[in-house]
Amino acid sequence: MSGASIRFVLHGEVIEVDNVDPTRTVLQFLREDLGRKGSKEGCAEGDCGACTVVVAELTRDGDELALKSINSCIQFLPTLDGKELLTVESLAPDSSSLHPVQRAMIDEHGSQCGFCTPGFVMSLFVLYKTNPKPSRQEIDDALAGNLCRCTGYRPIIAAAQSMYAESPDDSDWLRQPCGKQDKPTERITRLKGLQRADGLEFDVAGRRYYAPVDIDTFAAIYARHPDATILAGGTDIGLWVTKQHRELQTVIYTGRVEELTNLSVMPAHIEVGAAVTLADVMPVIIDHYPGLEELFRRFASPPIRNAGTLGGNIANGSPIGDSMPALMVLGASLVLRQGDSVRELALEEFYHDYQVNDLRPGEFVAAIRIPKNEEAVIVSSQKWSKRFDQDISAVCTAYRLELDGEVVRSFRMACGGLAPIIKRARTCEAALDGKHWNEQNLERACAALASDFTPISDARASADIRLRAVQNMLRRFYLETRGEVDTTVYSYGRQS
């Protein structure tokens, strides 16, 4: 393995940073070490987007460059190794040559206090480079991780629509919009030169960082350091550092491990490496289960989905994680690995209690296996929160329904936000099993939910209304299967 420095590209130059604190954030590095202060800290938890920067990395085949917005406030610096970092300063070397995105933001009066603006510019920049003519829905989705408190968003949306108008014939790849781009050969070549065959490993004042490239090495390191923190997207672990001020002694990064970043569609199931990002896995899942589309649209925000992983969401095991109810009703299982031994465990058996799971010391989630859909099976998931985008569920439900005519052949329902762990609603399921799929039985199932769950009151919702909500969500699912309602308030009246 290599020495104690990391390398990445910034401003056209390869930067080499020695003696990196493993949990120093990209934002701290930019602002405090480089004095590059365009990126702002608004929340230090990946929720406001003022710190949004863009990472350009090689695609898995190594032939293309993928642009991803991320929250620099919770991204640890060593994870940039081998990538290119683009910040708001990268777009306009001097103020006389504004980037079309920046020009549009000025022309449309898209900034007021301006503090959120660099983050918006970077999210818009990714949109500019990846979508030739975004719809309002696509603009909303692209900006879901950026909060603006001044403008009410109308002029920013206008900028997202008009930014293409001024796109010049420009040799600068950064200024070429989607559809008119040259291949960024030079950038790709430069990054290829930074890739490591052996992974990265260093020790700074007794604090260790490992970024192995193969799963055997990963398993061996973790077996040696069972107390280590496994770092994937860091969208939660980042907050341990920025909010709880914890010092992590040993960090093992999953993002470079080839086997963990594999995503394969097999004959009977989808095999998702634990380090596959949410952004990469969601389209594949939606492809097989269209009923999960709105859930995934509402799942966090683009910067979080670009960094966060499905394996991380599961292993973290939050009782309000949004992926698990759906995966649970689908009968997903986990591939767990400890040293050289591998076992498979049903997801629903993984969680024992709040923050307690079935993992043994040194054991980690290697992959998630999601069964493919069978015909005549209805799968749906609903999220209930105060806000459509970038909110944490107060309640999250998922259903898998198999009907034989009017009779329920099998019904599975799983819920988050109602118990210390995400779990199946067994009593409710039993109330419908083998029964007619009708209103009377549905009401029995709704009543049974009260014995499945004893929710609590917290900042997201009160106990009594949580229960009422989940019952109503089940009623809604029933009406959806009956064709009596086909839209939510979020899709109502929208032209996507």
Next chain:
Amino acid sequence: MRERAVGRALPHDSAHLHVTGRAAYTDDLPEPRDLLHLAVGMSEVAHARLRGVDLGEVLASPGVVDVCTAEHIPGANNFGSIVADDPIFADDEVQFVGQPVFAVAAKHVEEARRAALKASVDYELLEAILDPLSAVAKKSFVLPSETIVRGDPDDAISSAPRRLRRRLTLGGQDQFYLEGHIAMAIPQEDGRLLIYSSTQHPDEVQTVVAHATNRLAKDIVVICRRMGGAFGGKESQAGLIACIAALASDKTGRPCKLRLDRDDDMIMTGKRHDFVIDYDVGFDETGRILGIDFEFASRCGMSADLSGPVNDRTMFHCDNAYFLENVRIVSHRCKTNTVSNTAFRGFGGPQGMFAIEHVVDDIARELGRDPLEIRRRNFYGKDERNVTQYQQTVEDNIIDEIFDKLVVDSDYEKRRSAIREFNAGSKVLRRGIAITPVKFGISFTNTLLNQAGALVHVYKDGTVQLNHGGTEMGQGLYIKVAQVVADEFQIGVDRIRTMEADTSKVPNASATAASSGSDMNGKAAGKAAAKIRARLTEFAARHFSVSEADVEFSAGSVLVGDRSMSFAELVQLAWANRVSLSATGYYRTPKINYDRATFSGRPFFYFAYGAAVTEVVVDTLTGENRVLRVDILHDCGDSLNPAVDLGQVEGGYVQGVGWLTSEELWWNDAGELGTHAPSTYKIPTCSDLAPDFRVELLQNSANRENTIYRSKAVGEPPFMLALSAFHAIRDALAGSPDKAPNLQAPATPESVLRAIRDASHE
């Protein structure tokens, strides 16, 4: 030809800096080499006597240089500007979770924050009052309750043909400026102190720091170039942050910076007041209000802060656009063991207007009429029924005209019928529509605050430095005032550099608040520029032997008789002939006079008007709701900058919708705020903006009063247009089955489900 610099839709003066990341906020300023970073140790309990504060482990923590507590304050341990009841550091008692107990200074910010968690505090718990109603029951108030009475409300209510009574609950709101609180104090020679503060009120920072550090005002300079949003949250609260930085700087002898982490900011600093409102109204069969009794109880938190004027404004605005002939308004300013609430866009006005709009809506639903009709029925008249409950005659009433135009433009009647039809055939989703008016009084209710100063320098090359007492928080004040000065000199705004707000340039400036920024600073700067122009005119006339009437400033040049020269040439000549090219301007708002003791007089120079129609869709099973279409017509007078004003209207509306729908402040039984970060506190995102959003500024609507270029203030008034969204949600719920649903604000999915459940009497 004179070229009008005002009235043009120029971009924000810093737009090109915003989009490139080059706009420097306080945390972006170069840091002095020996700078220390601060973190604040906060109370963990709502109410307790402090038996002991052990900071041994804090001091021993890596990187820590020093700590600072109440005992290290040489001057006054207070940053409250009206009532001296706001300790900088808790002394022997803590009064809310999050109250500063000490500050720790370290070399790195992370070290300071880590150390701040290591204090060991011994609390002797005391009884805590955690909500306004408990405070009323225990007569726990930060200030005495106030009453306005006009006519005979009791008789009017009891003898009215119809009567309604109701209790309303209305949540507060966090400002959620994207840039959190921050101040950096830098020692200067001979005991002076320089403070960079993210503040709407540099003068007050100067004053409270002077009192806390035992300095005189002359020895303190406070500077603020821009804030990353403020919305009232940096009016009084910035004083606390600056005091802590100043005290730590004095104790350590080094520059100190305090930048609050987002969570700490939300826990430690004040928000919009939440209210419980009881009303009792008597009305006739036509829906006209005959008598009304309001009782307001607001959560002020543990100190008075700005709660006095905030609640006064509630009393002044619980009429909104309606004539209340017989009225009693009682206002309780409740002392609770929660963070002291403060200014937030609208400053109590929104809560008063929420109350009366609810009353009017309830009357309409009780009578089975369209609320539009009942609103019109109760509007202030032009020549009669035109005196407010505080005895100010409404002289500039244009609400009927705005309503009439908006009802037509928005196609209100037709859409209302279509919605009724839709709801009749829809099982789960229901739509609703509402139109609400805004009439908002412009001026600080405390008359003495209505004054402003400016300092304008013209340099030999004909360029201008503009200083005024206003602060830039994103509202576009700097470009608007620059346009005023550009207009006066007839030069381009690119010839004008607006300088940071600086107490050494313009002294004793009022807060940039109460929507008064452009009105007051525009006038003051205009006057300063006019003085210099008059000198130049007089000089040119004398120098070239023409009459002053023959000196004309126009579009970058000056015509002196037959001669034309550039502005710069004239300036150069004037300088060479020893003409002063620097002037101050001073403005005091005319006509206002107001007796706080009797709540009567003319507190407001004029009123700003507007109206909005909002249509929503509500899911009756999940309670989720979304705004579908918005039509706004708002009165900015003759706008100084239509693009900036449009931004204020749009942004204000969306922020108001956040207040009334998704933004919920939640405390647990221990008085801990559970919603102290964007993960749990949900302001609107992009997708919350209505897909159909139509905003228009009222045209040909010059202010009747002699304001700056006959414009109108625009910061706060549009915020309250959002009341239409709340009533549209009620409209959607009406008849399912309750005709007047008991919907609590904010209308979160939970709140909507609760209203539906209560209506079903389960």
